[in-house]
Amino acid sequence: MSLADKIAPLLPHLRRYARALTGSQKRGDAYVRSLLEGIIADDSIIDRKMDPRVGLYRAFHAIWATANPELTQLDEATGMERIAAGRLSQMTPINRQALLLTAMEGFSNHETGQVLDVSSDEVATLIDAALKEIDNQVATSVLIIEDEPIISMDLEQIVRDLGHDIMATVVTREEAVSAxxxxxxxxxxxxxxxxxxxxxxxAVKDIFARFRVPVIFITAYPERLLTGERPEPTFLITKPFLPSTVKAAIGQALFFNDEEAEAA
Incomplete structure (x- = not known):
C-alpha cells in the first residue's frame, strides 16, 4: 500500500485535531495543507518505521513547531483568529496537545510520547497539568441541543461535573431559538x-445571527464534516464519546472563547 493510501483515511481526524488545537477551521486546515505539501515534496518526513497514524501526527507536529509565518500572519485575520493566536501564546501548547491527542484522538500515552517526542511519564504529567487548567476555568452556562435522552443526560452530567450550569436542554432547532x-x-x-x-x-446558524458563542458539534459521522472543502465545525465530537473526550473539547472551546479573552 502506498503512503498516500495509508494516510488518506487519517486526514479527517487530523483536521479535527488541528482545528481543536488552533481554535479555528481556517488555521487548522492550513496547517494540514502545509503538512501535505511537505509530504509531496519529501515523503521521508513520515517515519515509515512508525505506525502510519503516529507518523502522520508526528510530522504534523513538526509543521506546528515551525510556526509557518503565513499561518500566523494576523493582518487579515478575523477577530476570533486574532484572539486564538493570542491565547496560543499565553498557555503552554504541549499540555493541550497531550490532552487532545489522548482524549480526543485516542492515542495511548506511549503513542502520544512518540508524536510529541517526550516520554510516557512526561505525557502523564502534561495531561494532569492540562486537566487542572480546565478545572480552573471560569464557570459558564451551557445550552445542549440533543434529541437522544441518554446522550443529553450524559452531557448534562459531564457539564455539571466541570462546574458549569445547564442553561437549557432542547431537542429541536425551534426550541434552541426559543432558549x-x-x-x-x-x-x-x-x-x-x-x-x-x-x-x-x-440551529447554531440561528444563534450566530444573534451573537457569537463557542460551539461543539456532536455527530456519529465526523468524516462528513471534516473535508476541509467548505465552512465546517472547529470543534467536533464523535458518537459514541467518552467523558474525557467531551471534557477536553469543552476545555479547549472555552479556552478560545472570545469574550473571556477580551475580558482578560
Missing part, C-alpha cells in the same frame, strides 16, 4: 441531526 431568546449561553453543545428532522448546524 436563546431568553438567555445567552456561554457554550453550545449541538447534535447534528435532531428529532424533528431539523439540523443542529442550522
Amino acid at each position: 436563546i431568546s431568553k438567555n445567552k449561553p456561554g457554550l453550545v453543545l449541538a447534535d447534528i441531526q435532531l428529532a424533528d428532522g431539523s439540523s443542529g448546524i442550522d
